[in-house]
Amino acid sequence: MSNFVEMSIAKAINSGLAKAMHDNEKVLVFGEDVAELGGVFRVTEGLLAEFGPKRIFNSPIAESGIIGTAIGLAMRGYSSVTEIQFDGFIFPAFNQITTQLAKLQNRSEGYLTMPVVIRVPYGGGIGAVEHHSESPEAYFAHTAGLRIVSPSNPNDAYWMIQQAVASSDPIMFFEPKRRYWQKGPVNLDEAPLALHSARVLREGTSATVVCYGPMVTVALQAAEIAAEEGVSLEVIDLRSISPIDFGAIVESVKKTGRLVVAQEASNFVSVGSEIAAKVHELAFYHLEAPVLRVGGFDVPYPPAKLEERFLPDADRILDAVDRVLAY
Amino acid sequence: MTAQDAQRVPMVQMLSIEGEFSVAPEFADYAAYIERLTDADYLKFYRDMAIMRRFDAEATALQRQGQLGLWIPAIGQEAAQIGSGYGVGHNDHIFPSYREHGVAITHGIDLMSILKMLRGVNHGGWNPDETRFHLYAIVLGTQALHATGYAMGVAFDGKVGTGNKDEDLAVITYFGDGATAEGDVSESLLFAAINQTPQVFFCQNNQWAISSNVARQTKVPLYLRGTGFGVPGIQVDGNDVLACYAVTAKHMDDARAGLGPTFIEAMTYRIGAHTTSDDPTKYRDSAEVEYWQARDPLARFEKFLRNRGVEQAFFDECAAHGDKLAAEIREATFALGNPPIENMFQHVYSQPHPVIAEQYAWLNDYEASFEGEGN
Numbered sequence: 246m247s248n249f250v251e252m253s254i255a256k257a258i259n260s261g262l263a264k265a266m267h268d269n270e271k272v273l274v275f276g277e278d279v280a281e282l283g284g285v286f287r288v289t290e291g292l293l294a295e296f297g298p299k300r301i302f303n304s305p306i307a308e309s310g311i312i313g314t315a316i317g318l319a320m321r322g323y324s325s326v327t328e329i330q331f332d333g334f335i336f337p338a339f340n341q342i343t344t345q346l347a348k349l350q351n352r353s354e355g356y357l358t359m360p361v362v363i364r365v366p367y368g369g370g371i372g373a374v375e376h377h378s379e380s381p382e383a384y385f386a387h388t389a390g391l392r393i394v395s396p397s398n399p400n401d402a403y404w405m406i407q408q409a410v411a412s413s414d415p416i417m418f419f420e421p422k423r424r425y426w427q428k429g430p431v432n433l434d435e436a437p438l439a440l441h442s443a444r445v446l447r448e449g450t451s452a453t454v455v456c457y458g459p460m461v462t463v464a465l466q467a468a469e470i471a472a473e474e475g476v477s478l479e480v481i482d483l484r485s486i487s488p489i490d491f492g493a494i495v496e497s498v499k500k501t502g503r504l505v506v507a508q509e510a511s512n513f514v515s516v517g518s519e520i521a522a523k524v525h526e527l528a529f530y531h532l533e534a535p536v537l538r539v540g541g542f543d544v545p546y547p548p549a550k551l552e553e554r555f556l557p558d559a560d561r562i563l564d565a566v567d568r569v570l571a572y
Numbered sequence: 573m574t575a576q577d578a579q580r581v582p583m584v585q586m587l588s589i590e591g592e593f594s595v596a597p598e599f600a601d602y603a604a605y606i607e608r609l610t611d612a613d614y615l616k617f618y619r620d621m622a623i624m625r626r627f628d629a630e631a632t633a634l635q636r637q638g639q640l641g642l643w644i645p646a647i648g649q650e651a652a653q654i655g656s657g658y659g660v661g662h663n664d665h666i667f668p669s670y671r672e673h674g675v676a677i678t679h680g681i682d683l684m685s686i687l688k689m690l691r692g693v694n695h696g697g698w699n700p701d702e703t704r705f706h707l708y709a710i711v712l713g714t715q716a717l718h719a720t721g722y723a724m725g726v727a728f729d730g731k732v733g734t735g736n737k738d739e740d741l742a743v744i745t746y747f748g749d750g751a752t753a754e755g756d757v758s759e760s761l762l763f764a765a766i767n768q769t770p771q772v773f774f775c776q777n778n779q780w781a782i783s784s785n786v787a788r789q790t791k792v793p794l795y796l797r798g799t800g801f802g803v804p805g806i807q808v809d810g811n812d813v814l815a816c817y818a819v820t821a822k823h824m825d826d827a828r829a830g831l832g833p834t835f836i837e838a839m840t841y842r843i844g845a846h847t848t849s850d851d852p853t854k855y856r857d858s859a860e861v862e863y864w865q866a867r868d869p870l871a872r873f874e875k876f877l878r879n880r881g882v883e884q885a886f887f888d889e890c891a892a893h894g895d896k897l898a899a900e901i902r903e904a905t906f907a908l909g910n911p912p913i914e915n916m917f918q919h920v921y922s923q924p925h926p927v928i929a930e931q932y933a934w935l936n937d938y939e940a941s942f943e944g945e946g947n
Contacts, residue, residue, distance in 0.1 A: 273728075305763060310763050313718060313759065313760065314721030317721020320722050323728070337755075340711060350919050350920070350921070351695065352695040352696045353707055354694060356699040356702075389920050392921070413923065414921050488927055
């Protein structure tokens with residue numbers, strides 16, 4: 246029998262990190278306020294007491310320095326799990342991530358690998374001030390050499406963080422911050438899926454909704470409402486943003502003929518855009534309607550009192566479902 | 573800062589422009605490093621400086637003939653690079669910028685690795701672990717953080733201050749006056765100070781960042797740049813190979829012994845262009861170049877050696893050695909050819925990746941579709 250434990254997403258990442266640090270003494274954890282405080286979201290709480298200040302330590306408030314030193318540590322044989330405190334604070338590190346971390350393996354023709362995990366709490370819905378609610382994943386998905394994942398539930402969070410730490414490629418680990426306290430069962434014995442596989446969360450026949458991270462909860466709500474109205478939605482949790490498991494999406498679209506992609510990020514040149522373009526290529530004759538994207542508007546993330554109108558909710562997903570069903 | 577201003581700050585110098593050796597009493601710790609040198613070391617320093625200059629001339633010619641896409645000359649910086657390069661120990665790791673061809677020579681790097689990159693065959697591709705000479709970094713200052721991270725790892729490994737020469741190691745990172753303006757250099761100084769890393773920051777102040785004089789990069793002498801972060805600095809005559817050697821060797825020893833990081837500013841001059849795409853006559857006058865040519869690092873060291881009785885035959889031998897190397901690299905460059913297309917898809921990730929696999933397969937099919945055409 247599998248060993249199931251109920252925990253929140255934050256606790257699941259914490260437990261997964263602890264496991265990864267136990268399994269490999271070369272795993273280090275650092276970033277802003279991760280040590281005594283346990284991070285502003287307490288995701289690394291308790292790790293200092295368990296592993297000591299040589300394994301987990303606070304970095305100066307310098308994001309480029311955090312990633313740049315993680316690269317140097319990788320060259321010395323260490324696997325760093327770095328924390329960028331909020332999505333909107335990652336840009337000082339953009340240069341080190343895209344011009345160095347992503348490319349050093351290629352530049353060295355394979356002599357170097359870059360086992361670096363960048364944890365990023367992302368997305369909105371927490372009533373925060375500016376720069377604390379963004380979804381910057383598309384900037385990084387455009388860069389070859391990076392792998393990008395986002396768990397949506399505690400079990401995935403527990404296992405995906407361990408899979409990310411074990412990877413010899415750099416991984417950006419986007420954590421849905423408004424879901425940190427959402428609880429669910431974690432199977433401590435067995436990883437559910439490979440890191441870059443999507444999962445069909447709910448089977449359906451009328452249309453497919455692809456989503457990831459914080460939007461998974463919203464898509465499942467939409468599917469519940471749709472079911473009451475006799476519309477059967479298939480919901481796919483992408484889990485991996487780069488690479489994308491197109492096999493799983495296309496298989497679903499072949500069945501439903503209709504696809505809606507839901508994301509918090511602005512739609513223009515987004516993960517949803519890529520999925521729409523690629524699915525039109527791969528499944529054109531199976532589509533009964535154009536692929537629609539339901540995402541944030543192409544404006545700066547708004548002040549907190551407007552964010553409910555910015556973020557897609559179940560109704561906006563259902564509006565798109567109605568439109569694809571109208572063809 | 574003008575060249576004349578540079579003469580007003582306390583600077584470690586051992587060789588005068590006329591090649592006369594003397595060391596100010598306050599620099600006795602550095603002089604001790606020179607006392608340990610043998611005549612063979614002196615000849616090695618000169619030979620490598622001469623080879624570096626000959627290599628540079630040949631690479632420039634190869635670029636002009638279309639064999640290299642670009643060349644990055646380092647003429648004028650031979651003493652800074654050969655001197656500091658020999659101050660780096662056999663366990664130490666070197667994080668260069670992109671002009672450190674001379675440092676590469678001192679650590680036995682195959683110079684074709686550098687030419688291959690500048691021909692456009694690859695982006696580097698040498699083994700940084702085996703050579704301890706890390707890949708050239710083209711985005712300015714990025715390598716300083718990698719060096720600091722590496723040095724943090726060395727400290728975590730307990731390879732500092734054990735007193736065992738086969739165990740302890742330090743890290744040196746090279747960058748220019750222009751790169752000091754980058755935030756990454758400041759952040760790396762901070763991380764180094766906080767962690768007391770076994771590390772030397774070696775800044776070759778060659779006075780020009782492409783067309784911007786160093787006065788546009790800093791208001792204070794660069795050797796003071798680290799002090800606010802807690803990294804002490806020292807300025808050295810970058811055209812004096814003995815001073816560059818001694819200062820680097822001492823601070824690398826100190827770093828290995830656990831005394832923390834140091835910032836070294838080597839005052840030198842980029843006699844040539846920034847790269848073969850640059851035209852320095854548009855932004856600097858010939859009087860300034862002449863001022864620095866009078867301080868040429870090779871000429872100065874040659875005078876020192878001749879004063880010590882080194883004969884013409886040695887200098888002839890160095891020239892012949894350089895010519896031989898030039899002929900070899902010329903021939904090897906002609907033989908490089910173009911890389912196969914699969915190289916483009918290799919080492920993007922360490923594990924299989926569906927996008928890479930799909931696009932590589934597509935390109936192969938696409939290329940194959942033209943087979944038999946146009947014959």
